[in-house]
Every structure is written in structure tokens, then in C-alpha cells.
Amino acid sequence: MTDISTTPVSSSRPEATAPAPIDGERSRAGYIVFALACVAVAVFAPLPYLTQSMADLAEANVGLGAHYAKQPSAIQLALIVHGTASGLALGLTPLQWAAGVRRRWPAFHRLTGRILAAAIVVGAATGLVVAQVSYAGLSGTIGFSLLSVIWTWCCFRSVATIRAGDRAGHRRWVTRTSALTFAAVTLRVATGASVVVLTAATDLGAQAAFDRAYVVMPFFSWMFNLAVVEWGLRRRR
Numbered sequence: 001m002t003d004i005s006t007t008p009v010s011s012s013r014p015e016a017t018a019p020a021p022i023d024g025e026r027s028r029a030g031y032i033v034f035a036l037a038c039v040a041v042a043v044f045a046p047l048p049y050l051t052q053s054m055a056d057l058a059e060a061n062v063g064l065g066a067h068y069a070k071q072p073s074a075i076q077l078a079l080i081v082h083g084t085a086s087g088l089a090l091g092l093t094p095l096q097w098a099a100g101v102r103r104r105w106p107a108f109h110r111l112t113g114r115i116l117a118a119a120i121v122v123g124a125a126t127g128l129v130v131a132q133v134s135y136a137g138l139s140g141t142i143g144f145s146l147l148s149v150i151w152t153w154c155c156f157r158s159v160a161t162i163r164a165g166d167r168a169g170h171r172r173w174v175t176r177t178s179a180l181t182f183a184a185v186t187l188r189v190a191t192g193a194s195v196v197v198l199t200a201a202t203d204l205g206a207q208a209a210f211d212r213a214y215v216v217m218p219f220f221s222w223m224f225n226l227a228v229v230e231w232g233l234r235r236r237r
Ligand code: HEM
Pocket: 041, 042, 043, 045, 046, 049, 062, 063, 064, 065, 079, 082, 083, 086, 087, 088, 089, 090, 123, 124, 127, 128, 130, 131, 132, 133, 134, 135, 136, 140, 144, 145, 147, 148, 151, 180, 181, 182, 183, 184
């Protein structure tokens, strides 16, 4: 996770110990890519479910509409609430990492942090419901259920650590929470890339390639992110 608080704005340190400017530029560029990816998925993933009926989505073969059009309306509602709440969590995540906002408006940072935590609780609870009928079958049920529980736990630890005044602990737990929230981006990017590779390298059609790739994603999408940030956190110690 790139925290732009580490980006050197100006430095009075001696030349030998000052971070090379390129590092600051890289972390700023990384933050911009991260923020754009979060906002794009936060807006465009739930949008079809909020603007069209499940039957219309099924008809047009958009997203997982065809699968969810066959589910009870309570599940359909859970999916819509899930996409909206999780989208809010994902959209707010880059804002929480913006050091300028944190420094200048700490009360605003606390307010958006509370909204983010509430969005995660709602997104995870509804994600857990929807996971029981996942398009990916058993892999989706197990992988997404685990993600829901671990996402909630990391969010809870993020809140508990800052309430206890443990800023270093808070930083570690929000890093993990953000990595799990970012699973929504990894899932879509990795599925898309896998479909491109599978259709090019095998004789699978696009739907069969999607089905093949998607079975792995309920685990890969978050375990990969978590492994990357855990490695980063360990290196920092
Ligand atoms: C990180 C914890 C998350 C969990 C446990 C989770 C769980 C799920 C599950 C189980 C489904 C049903 C997919 C299927 O049938 O296989 C789903 C779909 C969906 N989720 Fe999440 N999700 C999470 C995060 C997010 C985030 C951050 C977003 C933000 C946009 C999001 C947006 C959606 C949308 C829009 C769908 C509908 C399917 C589609 O067309 O992509 N989810 N999620």
C-alpha cells in the first residue's frame, strides 16, 4: 500500500540520506494508479445492478445477472446492497490514505473512517450471504465467506487499535483491510487477464475461459493482496 505521507514534499536532510526524488514520484504515481483503480471499480462494478433489473442484466448477459436472476429476491437484494456498500468502502479507501487530507482535516478523516468501517461491515455481511450461492460454486462459497470474515476482522482491529491510541498497529491493520478491499480490483483485473490468456492459448471460448478462471478468484483475489502487504509490513519492521 502506498501512503503518500511518505512522499517527500521538501527535505532539509543531508543529500546522502535524503530519499531520491524518483522514489517520491514513484509512490505518488503508485498512489494515483491505486486511487483510479479503486474509484473505477467502486463506480462501474455496482452501476449495472443499480440501474437495471436483474432480468434485464440476464437478458443482456451483463456481469453475473443471468446467475442472480434465478436467485430469490432476498439474495438479489443482498447482492445490490453488497455492491453498493462495498463500492462505498472501496471508493473511500484512497481518501483515507491521502496524507494531506489526514493532516489538514483530521475530523473529516475520522468521519470518513467511520463511514468506511460501517460500509465494510454491511458489505461483508451481505457478501457472506451472497457467497452461499456464488457463481463459482463451492470455491466461491468457501473463498468469499473466508474473505468476508477476515475483512470484518481486519476492519475491527483497525478501529480497536486507533481507539487504544496504537497508531503503528492501526497502520498495520488498515493496510491489511485496504488490501482485502482491493480484492475487488484484483478479482476483475486477474479474471480479465486470465480470460485473454486462456482464449489465446487454448481452444476455450470466452465463457468457458471465464468459468475456468473464476473458480480460482475467490481465493487468489485476496490471498495475493494479503501476501503482498504482509511481505511489505515485514520488510518495514
Ligand atoms: C472484500 C470483500 C468482498 C467479498 C467477501 C465479496 C463477495 C462477493 C460475492 C460472494 C459476490 C457474488 C459473486 C459470485 O456469485 O461468485 C460478489 C459480487 C459482487 N461484488 Fe463483492 N465482495 C467483496 C468486495 C467487493 C467490493 C470492494 C466491491 C466494490 C465494488 C464489490 C462489488 C461486487 C459486485 C458489483 C458484485 C456483483 C458481481 C459482478 O458483476 O461483479 N465486492 N461479491
